[in-house]
Amino acid sequence: MTTLHLKFRSNFPLDTESITPDQFKDKPVSEIARLPALLGNQAGALGDFFTIMDDSSPVITLEGDLGRVKHIGAGMTEGKIVIHGNAGMHLGAGMRGGEITVHGDTGDWAGAEMTGGKIHITGNAGHGLGGAYRGSRHGMNRGLILVEGNAGNETGALMRRGLIVVLGNVADFAGAFMLAGTILVFGKLGARTGAGMKYGTIVTFHQPELLATFHYDCVYRPGFLSLLFKSLRSQGLPVEAGWAAGSFRRYSGDFNTLGKGEVLVYAQDER
Numbered sequence: 001m002t003t004l005h006l007k008f009r010s011n012f013p014l015d016t017e018s019i020t021p022d023q024f025k026d027k028p029v030s031e032i033a034r035l036p037a038l039l040g041n042q043a044g045a046l047g048d049f050f051t052i053m054d055d056s057s058p059v060i061t062l063e064g065d066l067g068r069v070k071h072i073g074a075g076m077t078e079g080k081i082v083i084h085g086n087a088g089m090h091l092g093a094g095m096r097g098g099e100i101t102v103h104g105d106t107g108d109w110a111g112a113e114m115t116g117g118k119i120h121i122t123g124n125a126g127h128g129l130g131g132a133y134r135g136s137r138h139g140m141n142r143g144l145i146l147v148e149g150n151a152g153n154e155t156g157a158l159m160r161r162g163l164i165v166v167l168g169n170v171a172d173f174a175g176a177f178m179l180a181g182t183i184l185v186f187g188k189l190g191a192r193t194g195a196g197m198k199y200g201t202i203v204t205f206h207q208p209e210l211l212a213t214f215h216y217d218c219v220y221r222p223g224f225l226s227l228l229f230k231s232l233r234s235q236g237l238p239v240e241a242g243w244a245a246g247s248f249r250r251y252s253g254d255f256n257t258l259g260k261g262e263v264l265v266y267a268q269d270e271r
Contacts, residue, residue, distance in 0.1 A: 021079025
């Protein structure tokens with residue numbers, strides 16, 4: 001499809017909501033270059049900030065130091081974006097379909113309030129991953145987010161459906177006020193995990209410091225994890241086959257709300 005190389009890195013954020021396969025579809029390079037972009041509060045066009053080249057690939061490729069480039073892939077419904085380097089805030093926010101791969105880190109609110117599609121981040125993610133914007137009633141509502149590094153505060157906050165997988169650590173308030181969905185964390189969880197959650201599942205391999213409003217239930221082997229781990233292995237993630245055969249301690253909560261959420265903590269072969 002198209003390759004975009006950032007011409008220069010500005011101290012001001014560059015807003016690029018027009019970088020989506022939906023916007024680029026069937027457009028020549030000359031027309032793509034005229035799509036709107038916003039540097040700080042100054043209106044411009046993509047061609048002012050990117051060198052744009054047409055190629056035979058069906059993928060939109062972005063190159064350069066994109067750490068201050070915002071809203072890449074926001075609201076997209078189809079196609080694929082590949083980013084070689086870091087990406088700024090709101091990556092894939094509100095996306096409904098398609099796939100984004102980032103070979104680097106992302107800023108805050110990646111996948112916020114998305115309703116479909118897949119985001120794969122090989123580095124670290126910022127705060128609000130798959131979460132909800134302030135004042136909103138729900139965060140991620142379907143879709144898949146894979147993070148090979150760490151993630152920040154409020155990962156999956158107000159999550160309604162979908163799956164978030166983080167291979168590293170996740171900071172405070174993971175799954176806060178969750179309504180449904182699954183968060184799988186292979187590293188450590190920060191403070192107040194699942195605070196206010198009504199439904200949903202948080203799976204972790206390290207014992208978190210849970211709020212007193214979570215109650216220990218039992219040790220068991222959740223059948224759905226075997227299917228989940230198999231699916232993740234098929235996508236190249238380093239998930240050990242033996243983990244699915246291990247036991248998990250189940251904690252229910254948060255009893256400040258409905259208390260129908262669950263936190264599953266790996267317990268190996270503990271009975």
